[in-house]
Amino acid sequence: MSPDVDAILYRLAGMFNERSGFGVTDDTFHALSMLHRLGEPTWFALGDMDIGLHLLRSRLVHSGMRLTEAVADIAHRLAIDAAVLPMSDEPVRTRVLTDDGDLAMQRWFVEQKCAPPVRSLRYEGIEAAQPAPEVVQAVHDADAVVIGPSNPVLSIDPILTLLAPHLDRRRVIVVSPIVGGRSLKGPTVEMLRDLGEEPTTTGVAKHYARIARTVVIDPVDSATQA
Structure with missing residues (x-):
């Protein structure tokens, strides 16, 4: 997942869900409903079209593309003329240290609704990352x-x-x-x-x-x- 990159792609393609502040407008949630039925956690509400983009990007990266190249490929498919550039081709994950423990950023932001006070942040993988x-x-x-x-x-x-x-x-x-x-x-x-x-x-x-x-x-x- 690359939430910020995806938000930019969706905005430039005229697909961004302004009402929710994330994801694709008029998306459906059939995949999420099935996960819920199967007993899996569904606090991170990814829509079906959103999941489709993630699946494609994962396939492109696993096939040997750098993340920058995969994002450029997706932007082209969405008829976006602007260059959308991730900061790095290496994964960097934000961790939030709170009184409730060390949480992944999305878990703190979405599941916990930003409630636990933040004591510090760390960017997991930043030491090994290089700017694209x-x-x-x-x-x-x-x-x-x-x-x-x-x-x-x-x-x-x-x-x-x-x-x-x-x-x-x-x-x-x-x-x-x-x-x-x-x-x-x-x-x-x-x-x-x-x-x-x-x-x-x-x-x-x-x-x-x-x-x-x-x-x-x-x-x-x-x-x-x-």
Whole structure:
């Protein structure tokens, strides 16, 4: 599974389920229903079309394609012109250390509904991973690298762990995921607070200070010295 890559593919293909915030719009769940009938856990609600994409990507990778090549193949099949690039061809899994134990990110996020306070994060496999060469070339060639308003510690930091050495701070622009003290989506404010970081636009600017010179904030936060 590559949830963030899939979300981008689905959005660019006009298939993304905006209502649920993940998966494919108008998907069905017959496979999940069968798993439930067979007594398997079904807390991670993958739809049938979503599963179909995962099966294809797994087959492509197992046949010898790099993940980057498999994603490009799927993007072509979905008539997507843009290049969609995973950060690495090696697997990296986010683990969330909580008072309830060391949890896989999706288990904490979906099954536990982000309830257990976060004590730390670790990116399993990051030591052995290398940035995909296409990604390195893309950031070198770009006039600007824009970091979208996603969760800094959950979604962006794993990428920066690999790509930070290849970024020119003068060309990196961050869009704040916090507006008026609230996160645009998901548990960004709560996670930053749990991890001892300032959950404000100023805190976001501090978090990215080493790799970005520009932070874009909402007018509602214009009085903030970010």
